[in-house]
Amino acid sequence: MDKTRRSFLSGVAVCAGGALSTGCATGAALSQSKGAVSDVSNISRLRPGGSINSNDPWIEIDAEAFRNNVREVSRMAGGTPIMAPVKNNAYGLGDIVVGPLLASMPEVSRLACVRVSEGLALRAAGVKKPILNMSEVTEEEIEELVLNGIEITCWLDDAGERLDRVSKRLGKPIPVHFFIDTGLNREGMPYNRALPWMKDLARRSSVKVAGIYTMFIHDIEHDKVQLARFNQLIAEARKENIPLGLIHASPSYTTFYLPEARFDTVRSATALFGLYPDANAVSMADLKYVWRLRARVVRLEQLQPGETVGFGPKYTVEKPTTLALLPVGSTDGYPSSAVNNCKVLIGGHLYPVVGSISSAHTIIDVSEKPDVSVGDVATLVGPDHKEIEPRAVAKQAGIGHYALMSRLNPLLPRKLV
Structure with missing residues (x-):
């Protein structure tokens, strides 16, 4: 072969599958020494996004x-x-x-x-x-x-x-x-x-x-x-x-x-x-949850009685209702079964997930305490409240704790905090 699989894989190691593609966003090149990865100092471990300048979850x-x-x-x-x-x-x-x-x-x-x-x-x-x-x-x-x-x-x-x-x-x-x-x-x-x-x-x-x-x-x-x-x-x-x-x-x-x-x-x-x-x-041990799934509020709208939400439609509001849209969905790893079962934390208050969860969107009802703004950070899964802890969300959504974690989209940005 003109280019061996070894040299090819070594050259794109950070671009292959899942979180490995993180490094692709930087365009960083790996110097090679007989096919071995030898210079990794300039490789970013984080995909861009999930910042103040992005609506990505x-x-x-x-x-x-x-x-x-x-x-x-x-x-x-x-x-x-x-x-x-x-x-x-x-x-x-x-x-x-x-x-x-x-x-x-x-x-x-x-x-x-x-x-x-x-x-x-x-x-x-x-x-x-x-x-x-x-x-x-x-x-x-x-x-x-x-x-x-x-x-x-x-x-x-x-x-x-x-x-x-x-x-x-x-x-x-x-x-x-x-x-x-x-x-x-x-x-x-x-x-x-x-x-x-x-x-x-x-x-x-x-x-x-x-x-x-x-x-x-x-x-x-x-x-x-x-x-x-x-x-x-x-x-x-x-x-x-x-x-x-x-x-x-x-x-x-x-x-x-x-x-x-x-x-x-x-x-x-x-x-x-x-x-x-x-x-x-x-x-026997004091283990801590090690991750959060987060997104920003990207839309707020008040619906009147009789209006519907999402494809189908599967949800009709029965009273004046303020809904918030989060740009995170089932392809990101948030289970579709969270609808009507799970809540989301925004500013210290829990809001129910309603309507339906699409591939890239989740809708929550913020009518109970509508002091929510576009750009606010929402935590869908994390250790910050018992009702959104990974084990609790998994149980409420009818899946296993390990399954909830392992299904997270590998293309989502990971932030080390």
Whole structure:
């Protein structure tokens, strides 16, 4: 090829998908050194918009809330270092904003992702700490990751042959984490046939064993069985003098409930983002919500009885009613089921969502306290009032807390506050 996929991806790492496109707005170029991202100092991590000069909705990321949650997870883990997963665009909040923030905290020793583009974007955003890609990747992608200092995961039977070929091209061994399936039965090398496979990989000059890990299913009794299987495999590997590198297994759930699964680092994710593993965990840690969805009022109109609102129409006013329009809708991640169920905070007062939520618009009834002006900031989701907290909005809208966060439009500006 005239231009390799590696050099292409490295050059557009901040322009690919979701929050990665943040950097495209700046037009910043990445200088290359053998395909690796080497100069990221001029790359903006924020898309334009969501400012006093824009009516675009935006998402605010609360840096201090993240710091609080990292401290709480560290406390729950007894000081064990944290590997912070920022997969799936940092669970919807924006990986190239959240990733560098988490990497700046001393309790966080490394980051993890599940997409090649995520790892490249984190490097482009200035993350220097170790990064693990937790998915199986192609040979071309292995090369891209290694050139950008990102460790890879493997679990397929032919991993050795593929690593040999990549290592020969690069002229150096590949840092690898063994992913062991102990009962999730989704990904990973099955634990009951992993030992000879690990032994084969470890003896190859193409492989540098960087770690070994498993994933639990988040059921305490089943997790204990998985942990026993994992521990047995580790013991057998040590008898065979197989290097293991960093041992990790514990997500947020087992960080709370299974301390013996901490090993060398806890791979806690959702707790860092303010989500408890279950209702019982609320009393065990003081986690904070880390984000807000906000927009400005762009229109105010008083309607008379009998007038209708929106397509359909689905809403008819029965008395003189003052309505405010917010330029944020379902494509931005605000659930359409919020109509008649959720409220919006403006100037310390809550106003009901009425009518219908379109792809880019939400209508609220401000008749009860109509001292609202065009340009006022409205908070649709955030920690500023119990009725608009993420968990409350999710419940009122009939979706999960994680779903509410992960569905946020990756093109919305992210503001670090």
